[in-house]
Amino acid sequence: MSEFDRRQFIKATAGLGAAGLGGIAGCTGGPSGGDDEDTTESTTESGDETGTETESTTSSESDVTNVGMVYATGGLGDGSFNDQAQQGLFAAADEYNIEYEETQPDSATQFSNYQQQLAGSTNPDYDLVSCIGFLQKDSLSETSTQYPDQDFQIVDEVVDEPNVASYTFREHEGSFLVGVLASTLTTQSFSAGAGATQSDSTNLGFVGGVEGGLIKKFEAGFKAGVKYANDDVDVSTSYIGSFNDPSGGKEAALQMYSSGADIIYHASGNTGTGVFQAAQQEGKFAVGVDRDQSVTKSSYADVILASMAKRVDTAVYNAIEAKVNGEYPGGEHTTLGLQEEGVSCVYGQQLGSEIPSDVKTAVEDARTGIIEGDISVPTDPSNV
Template sequence: MNRRKFLTGVGTASGIALAGCTGGPTESGGDGGDGGSTPTSTPESTEAEATPTESGEGMGNETETDAETATSTSSDPINVGMVYATGGLGDGSFNDQAQQGIQQAESDLDISYNDAQPGSVSEFSNFQQQFASSTDPTYELICCIGFLQESALSETAPDFPDQRFMIVDSAVDAENVASYVFAEEEGSYLVGQLAGMLTTREFSAGAGSTTPDSTSVGFVGGVESPLIQKFQAGYEAGVAAANGDVEVQTSYVGDFNAPTAGREAALAMYNSGADVVYHAAGNTGTGVFQAAQEQGKFAIGVDRDQSITKESFADVILASMVKRVDTAVYSSVEAVVNDSFDGGSTTALGLDDEGISVAYGQQLGSEIPSEVTDAIAESRQSIIDGDTSVPTDPSNV
């Protein structure tokens, strides 16, 4: 039964950016938005449901209505509302990874879901409240994707104390909110080590090549914030661990859905000698990949294996720092299905539980020297064992 309705804010998209469970999504293979309008429709099902009001318009014998309600409720699936990061689906990264989790939950757990795709940060509160206020259907869980939803949810959650929420990439202190955060710095450290080791040697693969005497790499961020700075800090620390003489160029474009700005930022870095640029910028990162192809250099993706989700750039994508947002979404839905939702909790996911990982590029991964991949594998284990501490603030690198 297809009960999904896509909800979008009117306006120009511009915008933002393994818990223990049985089953769950398997990895296979985005964020942005501006426009201060109100939603075009309310979060509700696209198909009529068997409810008491359909046969009797809410009138009639009270006992019969109660019996009908019990029968209807027992057969109806759990409903989940998805409020994505601004910019919506199709980014091949953050939002799409979240969607993969809810789609897997729909398949495995017999739930139904509806999507909301805000056009700007100002619309988060509106969509959260629409889902929470809905009675046809009633949403047993509302998933809020992205750290920019924290402020709105901190205000929405207390107003709907009986509504269950989850949020990705931030922690909201409320008894009806389950929070999921990630150790982005850990995976970023590993891809930083990769970039640092490759820029100091002669390496060619696919459409890219390094210039060993330049020893420079880059980082392109979306909106500068403590969360994205975790990516930057880990990356810079990994580069430094590989070779302390390697320069890291950094640029924040202020947007998660601005490929042109991402391209310009990356081009400036490549033209200044960078061999590899890593992005934590949602769909802005598409521009980084474009620049890498134009300059015959390399790039590193984020959130999903972008050599798959952005296949046309697979010849320049060395690896991706994969962040299992899909598993966070799936786990929260599974908890509701199993009546084990843990409101007020914060679940931290990192390398040790495969909430964070590195996926080498489908086309270029096999070309990376084993000396490099072996060193990265050793660093991964060292981080898991607690022998290597990774900073979360660039000022501490």
């Protein structure tokens, strides 16, 4: 890791209360600072009729870098993916002379409109337009060719254009670790917080948002980790079709819990709030995603065993810093996994200390095996 990357990683972790230090252990304790409020509902209201939200830093200097953010559907306040991206923006604004505008599309059909509004703006003239989420790929593939002089970033997909810097993650690697955690723990009699497992349980659950190649990586890694730890444990899967449907997430989770699952892992944005609600209602456990959700969804900390943290903030911060320094990696594709500390397994704030040591050892051994190349993690659940 370069000196900048190390400094930036520590800054984002300690200063913002984002995901834990995945490179130190397979699954670490969560952060002690940062956002500790339940952020189920969106934290901002639309600033105008187009639905854009604006927050700007103020500065008398002339060398301002203007950044436009187009968030994924589900919006801010999801306690995971979008909020994590926003933390990278805030970190850059703390470090550099940044002014920014944040937009929150309600659906994928609005991506092109927001991308083009920002790219076509002359007051301000945006130096970088950051597009968060894999569903933005098709729109950005067109927008980036229509605005060849505009620099873009996309997170979670690759757009092969010279004015787009693409950032993806090896989500399957981090998901493998939480799979090992869940599989090892579900065969034990374990009680902590508001949840419990039964030693005779052989069923776990996975709840996804919008079904597609990206979320399938979460599912594949989780299932592979489960089978690696115990081949007798099965995983039930449900895709809700939305990243912002807590009621749908709760309904799917309740069905899984009633069928015998005692731990459910979700990769579904704010839909996962419903999974946490179901876990509390049924006295079971859940595993969060993208950020330490025992912090960002603190009302459910008594059932969140861990979270598969994904450093979207690092990707956003690095892209902005590169633009500020005149080193923007247009046309390049950067991938972040366990080795690069881009993903990690973070134990819950309330429950992490109570998880048995043999379970933590199994997770750490799996992490080491992946980094050293002894464990190959699939990206397609059909290959598990």
